[in-house]
Amino acid sequence: MLQRNNVLRAISDTTWGCSPSDLRSAYLAFSRACADYAAGAWMPGLSESGLRELETVQRQACRTITGCVRSTPVDALAREADLLPFSARRRQLAAVAVERHSRDLPDDPVQRILLPENRPRQRLRYDRGWARTGQELSKDAGLDDFPREPLLVVANTPPWESPPPPTIFFHTGLVRPVPHNAPAEQRRTAAEETLAGLPNPDVQAFTDGSATAGTERGGAGAVVYRSGREVKRIRAPAGRFTSSYTAELLALRETLKYIESILTDQDPALCIQLCTDSLSSLMRLREGPASQTERAADQVWLSLRRLGRRHRVDLQWVPGHAGVAGNEIADAVAREAAELPQDGIPITFVAAKSLLKRHVSREWVESTRHSRPAPATRPHLSHDYHGVVGPGRVRLADRLGLSRREDTALVRLRTGHSPALQAYRHFIGVEEDDGCPTCGGGDREDAEHFLTSCPATARVRHDVFGRDDPTLREVFADPCRVIEFLRRLGRL
Numbered sequence: 001m002l003q004r005n006n007v008l009r010a011i012s013d014t015t016w017g018c019s020p021s022d023l024r025s026a027y028l029a030f031s032r033a034c035a036d037y038a039a040g041a042w043m044p045g046l047s048e049s050g051l052r053e054l055e056t057v058q059r060q061a062c063r064t065i066t067g068c069v070r071s072t073p074v075d076a077l078a079r080e081a082d083l084l085p086f087s088a089r090r091r092q093l094a095a096v097a098v099e100r101h102s103r104d105l106p107d108d109p110v111q112r113i114l115l116p117e118n119r120p121r122q123r124l125r126y127d128r129g130w131a132r133t134g135q136e137l138s139k140d141a142g143l144d145d146f147p148r149e150p151l152l153v154v155a156n157t158p159p160w161e162s163p164p165p166p167t168i169f170f171h172t173g174l175v176r177p178v179p180h181n182a183p184a185e186q187r188r189t190a191a192e193e194t195l196a197g198l199p200n201p202d203v204q205a206f207t208d209g210s211a212t213a214g215t216e217r218g219g220a221g222a223v224v225y226r227s228g229r230e231v232k233r234i235r236a237p238a239g240r241f242t243s244s245y246t247a248e249l250l251a252l253r254e255t256l257k258y259i260e261s262i263l264t265d266q267d268p269a270l271c272i273q274l275c276t277d278s279l280s281s282l283m284r285l286r287e288g289p290a291s292q293t294e295r296a297a298d299q300v301w302l303s304l305r306r307l308g309r310r311h312r313v314d315l316q317w318v319p320g321h322a323g324v325a326g327n328e329i330a331d332a333v334a335r336e337a338a339e340l341p342q343d344g345i346p347i348t349f350v351a352a353k354s355l356l357k358r359h360v361s362r363e364w365v366e367s368t369r370h371s372r373p374a375p376a377t378r379p380h381l382s383h384d385y386h387g388v389v390g391p392g393r394v395r396l397a398d399r400l401g402l403s404r405r406e407d408t409a410l411v412r413l414r415t416g417h418s419p420a421l422q423a424y425r426h427f428i429g430v431e432e433d434d435g436c437p438t439c440g441g442g443d444r445e446d447a448e449h450f451l452t453s454c455p456a457t458a459r460v461r462h463d464v465f466g467r468d469d470p471t472l473r474e475v476f477a478d479p480c481r482v483i484e485f486l487r488r489l490g491r492l
């Protein structure tokens with residue numbers, strides 16, 4: 001891992017190079033992937049010193065990703081890079097392993113270890129083992145009371161039959177490409193043109209899945225038209241804990257099931273058109289029946305193959321929330337479906353995994369909230385950053401089009417460890433005192449003084465933020481203005 005981290009440094013520095021989100025992806029795929037290999041088995045039982053070594057390597061990557069200085073508090077660093085420390089992650093991995101094995105075939109030897117009477121004797125006090133750690137976490141996350149959906153061990157279509165029938169067509173794009181942030185009107189027109197370009201459908205359906213915050217209270221909805229007339233609105237609950245992906249698949253599955261039920265052997269060969277706004281589920285389905293790992297996807301393929309024998313089936317992606325009539329109805333129906341009783345719906349492995357991940361991240365964020373930064377660099381806002389800027393921290397630079405230099409300056413101010421601040425320079429011993437050199441008023445020049453209260457820069461601050469005394473939270477809520485403020489003071 002250590003050597004692989006060098007790659008990150010080769011493609012970036014604090015003033016040039018890839019964006020933080022690209023660097024983070026590179027770290028996950030190229031470097032952390034080494035530690036992840038069979039991690040569910042060994043990481044939960046790793047000794048403290050082994051864990052420390054891993055954390056050190058990850059912290060080095062965090063600094064490269066964010067551009068933070070070496071002295072940055074570890075919690076702030078991990079939050080800025082949006083990387084869960086291994087100490088928290090190993091619990092998550094243990095729970096995922098427990099989830100996996102509690103869904104396997106009943107004679108799975110690993111599953112037997114999970115039963116309390118078969119638990120191996122605990123040899124070391126600190127080593128709780130993956131099974132116990134994982135089971136405790138599953139319970140904390142509230143997964144204990146849910147029926148589990150068994151894993152799909154082998155897809156119902158054998159690999160040699162995997163090439164889909166030539167009558168099934170996946171369309172994952174529009175006739176003319178429209179950027180996803182284009183105005184709704186433009187995206188709607190492009191979608192309508194695309195649909196008009198397909199063979200005229202005898203049966204058309206729009207499907208949609210919804211999940212609150214992407215993981216809770218799922219609903220699957222669809223609207224079906226036959227010869228242009230609406231014939232059915234389908235509502236199905238998708239589970240108390242679910243994922244948007246699962247909900248989308250369930251919507252497709254229920255719709256196909258309904259279409260199969262209304263078609264008879266007397267029907268001639270028809271054109272069936274399914275429209276969904278979930279690109280990820282279409283792309284995944286397109287990989288073929290033998291590549292599916294979700295039960296719902298497997299069932300979708302079984303229906304598709306049955307229909308494909310006689311009819312032509314087009315699966316078309318349409319942009320969501322663009323005003324496409326059928327899609328809007330499906331969206332509303334899916335949200336209604338989410339309100340249906342959700343009892344007894346088994347939780348899928350994918351949904352359990354994402355729930356555990358969210359639970360562990362939340363626990364860890366809570367635990368860092370009360371950690372105290374070094375007095376010399378207080379206050380810093382990284383801990384509260386999620387509250388200020390919202391999720392997707394590392395993508396902020398991409399979203400706002402910040403340069404690497406600008407992003408680094410921002411991150412450093414947020415953590416309080418910025419060479420631009422006199423208090424920090426004093427902290428590392430390169431300045432004799434920490435008083436603000438700009439106003440000379442004897443106040444410490446920390447991030448708060450510099451950004452919110454230094455009298456010497458009051459006019460610029462008023463121009464940029466519209467106030468003389470904004471709070472640190474208000475200031476960081478608008479990163480572009482912070483950049484402008486730094487620019488006008490010549491600090492960037």
Ligand SMILES: [Zn+2]
Pocket residue numbers: 436437438439440441443445449453454455456
């Ligand atoms: Zn000052």
